[in-house]
Amino acid sequence: MTAAQDEGAFKALTKKISGARGFSCEAYKDKCLRRRIAVRMRARGVHTYEDYGRLLDQDAHEYDLLLDALTINVTKFYRNAETWDALARTYLPALWQAAGGRVRAWSAGCASGEEPYTVAVVLAEAARAAAGGEGDPQPLAGARVDATDVDRASLEKTRAAAWPASAFTEMPAPLVRRYFSEASSPLRRAVPELQRLVRVLKHDLxxxxxxxxxxxxxxxxxxxxxxxRPTQERLFARFTDALRPGGLLVLGKVETLLGTARARLELLDPRERIYRRPE
Ligand SMILES: C[S@@+](CC[C@H](N)C(=O)[O-])C[C@H]1O[C@@H](n2cnc3c(N)ncnc32)[C@H](O)[C@@H]1O
Structure with missing residues (x-):
C-alpha cells in the first residue's frame, strides 16, 4: 500500500469513528490516534484500516473497546506530588481567603476521579487550616469541584468515589487516612464531606x-x-475566559500554554505549570 492509500484509509476510518460515536477524532494528533487504533487492530488480529472498519460495522462492542483505548485514562491521587504541594502551600491559601472559602474548581478530563478528589482534599485542607488546623474534615459550604470527562465509564468510577489502595501511593498517608475510609475494603471510599464537594458531569472539551x-x-x-495545536490553542483561550480574575490554571508537567492565552495569563510557577489570570 502507498503512503497516500494508507493516509486515505486512515482518514476514512477516523471519519467513520467520529460519525458513529460523536468522538471528535479530528481534534486529536494523528500519531496518537494511529498508535491507539493499532493496539485494537493487534488485539483483533486485523491488519488494515479497511478490515478494521468492516469489523466495527459487524461488532458494535468493538467501538466501546476502541473508545476506551482512545481516551487514555491513566491517573492517580496526588499525581506529581510537587504540583499539589505547591498549590496547597503557596497558592491556595490566598485564593481560599479571596473567595471567602467559596472556591469553585474544575477538573477537566478527570478520568476515574482521582484528580478532582485530590482538588477536593487540598480545598478541605485549606478549610481546616483556616479553622485552626485541627479536627475532622469540616463541611465546606459554598466550595465545589466540577469533575468532567467525555468517557462514561470514567465518570461512573468518579461517581462511585471508591478506589483501590494502588491509587493512593503518591498521596501523603495522613491525608489518605483523614479523607478516605476503609469501610468498603478493599476499596477506600471518600468521606461524605468530600463527596458533597464534587459534582460529576459529562463534558467534551x-x-x-x-x-x-x-x-x-x-x-x-x-x-x-x-x-x-489549533485545538489546544482554542481550549486554552476558553479556559482563560472561564477563569475569574486572580484564578489559577494548572496544566500537566509536560504541557505548555499556547496561543493567545500566553499573553493573557502570567506564568506563576514554571516548574509546576501553574498560570494565573491577572486581577
Ligand atoms: C490521561 S487521563 C488524565 C487524567 C487526569 N487529568 C490526570 O492527569 O491524572 C486523560 C483523560 O482525558 C479524557 N479526555 C480525552 N478526550 C477528552 C475530551 N475531548 N473531553 C473531555 N475529556 C477527554 C480521557 O477520557 C481521560 O480520562
Whole structure:
C-alpha cells in the first residue's frame, strides 16, 4: 500500500469513528490516534484500516473497546506530588481567603476521579487550616469541584468515589487516612464531606463550553497533550475566559500554554505549570 492509500484509509476510518460515536477524532494528533487504533487492530488480529472498519460495522462492542483505548485514562491521587504541594502551600491559601472559602474548581478530563478528589482534599485542607488546623474534615459550604470527562465509564468510577489502595501511593498517608475510609475494603471510599464537594458531569472539551464558569481554579492535566495545536490553542483561550480574575490554571508537567492565552495569563510557577489570570 502507498503512503497516500494508507493516509486515505486512515482518514476514512477516523471519519467513520467520529460519525458513529460523536468522538471528535479530528481534534486529536494523528500519531496518537494511529498508535491507539493499532493496539485494537493487534488485539483483533486485523491488519488494515479497511478490515478494521468492516469489523466495527459487524461488532458494535468493538467501538466501546476502541473508545476506551482512545481516551487514555491513566491517573492517580496526588499525581506529581510537587504540583499539589505547591498549590496547597503557596497558592491556595490566598485564593481560599479571596473567595471567602467559596472556591469553585474544575477538573477537566478527570478520568476515574482521582484528580478532582485530590482538588477536593487540598480545598478541605485549606478549610481546616483556616479553622485552626485541627479536627475532622469540616463541611465546606459554598466550595465545589466540577469533575468532567467525555468517557462514561470514567465518570461512573468518579461517581462511585471508591478506589483501590494502588491509587493512593503518591498521596501523603495522613491525608489518605483523614479523607478516605476503609469501610468498603478493599476499596477506600471518600468521606461524605468530600463527596458533597464534587459534582460529576459529562463534558467534551472539544465540543462543549465550560460547564459553569467563572472558576477560581481550573486543573486540566495530561489531556490536551493528545490534541492537535489549533485545538489546544482554542481550549486554552476558553479556559482563560472561564477563569475569574486572580484564578489559577494548572496544566500537566509536560504541557505548555499556547496561543493567545500566553499573553493573557502570567506564568506563576514554571516548574509546576501553574498560570494565573491577572486581577
Ligand atoms: C490521561 S487521563 C488524565 C487524567 C487526569 N487529568 C490526570 O492527569 O491524572 C486523560 C483523560 O482525558 C479524557 N479526555 C480525552 N478526550 C477528552 C475530551 N475531548 N473531553 C473531555 N475529556 C477527554 C480521557 O477520557 C481521560 O480520562
Amino acid at each position: 472539544v465540543r462543549d463550553a465550560p460547564p459553569d464558569p467563572p472558576y477560581h481554579l481550573i486543573v486540566c492535566r495530561n489531556v490536551v497533550i493528545y490534541f492537535d
